[in-house]
Amino acid sequence: MIQWFPGHMAKAIRQFEENIHLVDIVFELVDARCPFSSINPEVARISQGKPRLMILTKADLANPNITNQWLSYFKNQGYAAIAIDSKKNTTGKYITKVVKDLLADKIDDAKERGFDKKVIRAICVGVPNVGKSTLLNQIVKRRAAQVGNRAGVTKGQQWLKSSDELELLDTPGILWPKFQNDDIANKLAMTGAIKDSIYHSDDVGLFALHFFRNTNPKELIDRYHLSEDDMELSDVDLLLKITKKVGMQDDYERASMRIILDSRKGKIGRFTLDDVNDLSTEEEE
Numbered sequence: 548m549i550q551w552f553p554g555h556m557a558k559a560i561r562q563f564e565e566n567i568h569l570v571d572i573v574f575e576l577v578d579a580r581c582p583f584s585s586i587n588p589e590v591a592r593i594s595q596g597k598p599r600l601m602i603l604t605k606a607d608l609a610n611p612n613i614t615n616q617w618l619s620y621f622k623n624q625g626y627a628a629i630a631i632d633s634k635k636n637t638t639g640k641y642i643t644k645v646v647k648d649l650l651a652d653k654i655d656d657a658k659e660r661g662f663d664k665k666v667i668r669a670i671c672v673g674v675p676n677v678g679k680s681t682l683l684n685q686i687v688k689r690r691a692a693q694v695g696n697r698a699g700v701t702k703g704q705q706w707l708k709s710s711d712e713l714e715l716l717d718t719p720g721i722l723w724p725k726f727q728n729d730d731i732a733n734k735l736a737m738t739g740a741i742k743d744s745i746y747h748s749d750d751v752g753l754f755a756l757h758f759f760r761n762t763n764p765k766e767l768i769d770r771y772h773l774s775e776d777d778m779e780l781s782d783v784d785l786l787l788k789i790t791k792k793v794g795m796q797d798d799y800e801r802a803s804m805r806i807i808l809d810s811r812k813g814k815i816g817r818f819t820l821d822d823v824n825d826l827s828t829e830e831e832e
């Protein structure tokens with residue numbers, strides 16, 4: 548079972564608890580490719596009572612129909628929820644509008660009490676690599692926070708100011724001490740929330756392969772020049788076949804990492820690992 552809960556995450560959670568009273572709203576970022584598995588249970592516990600906006604990031608990489616199903620699900624649960632692509636320059640403006648609409652009563656209140664503007668403070672939290680810093684950079688319209696394509700780029704909290712009366716607290720990615728099951732761990736690893744050196748690439752690679760052969764078979768065949776017959780192979784034999792096809796002889800661990808990286812780049816098609824319809828069974832586990 549994969550576990551990754553280093554000291555800096557425990558510290559980041561403590562700082563989140565210390566700072567929650569400073570903010571008007573919590574941006575709870577989850578990955579649109581696994582919007583359920585990337586929910587950090589610590590966020591609900593710590594932000595109790597504060598308005599929360601659930602933001603499904605990387606929607607450009609996820610299956611759009613399933614993203615809509617998840618948005619409906621979260622809205623039914625009483626959440627304000629939106630899906631975004633932070634690569635788009637319009638995303639910052641869109642979020643600013645959503646936040647001001649959500650907090651309209653509070654803003655009006657401040658105006659009635661004679662303040663000509665109300666500064667809105669938000670804290671941005673979520674699993675590593677989910678796109679917290681990228682999103683905040685879009686809102687403040689400059690590269691104020693460091694971003695990077697690996698888990699654990701942001702090391703400490705940092706306030707960013709936008710010209711639209713928003714003050715935003717960027718935070719390091721946080722996980723939780725024990726994943727509920729292997730599926731959740733595999734999904735987080737596959738989508739890049741867990742440092743790559745923590746898990747066995749073949750475990751996660753096989754998990755990815757098993758998923759793609761069922762949901763995106765055409766893209767899988769195209770990407771690795773497979774035949775229809777190859778799709779009859781067992782998962783392990785299919786991995787060995789792909790290992791040869793990508794010219795890695797029998798280094799199936801390296802080939803597994805290749806599959807994982809290809810999937811993150813969208814090269815095996817858009818996908819969503821969490822199925823809304825599975826939820827009732829997951830909750831029973």
Ligand SMILES: Nc1nc2c(ncn2[C@@H]2O[C@H](COP(=O)(O)OP(=O)(O)OP(=O)(O)O)[C@@H](O)[C@H]2O)c(=O)[nH]1
Nearest residue numbers: 605633676677678679680681694695699700701720
């Ligand atoms: N395709 C796509 N990529 C995104 C999106 N948002 C962020 N990314 C990419 O995801 C990677 C991680 O982004 P960051 O903003 O550094 O993520 P973070 O949540 O701040 O990560 P930590 O600080 O490590 O916790 C970067 O390579 C971004 O370019 C998105 O909406 N779509």
Ligand SMILES: [Mg+2]
Nearest residue numbers: 679680700701
């Ligand atoms: Mg960051």
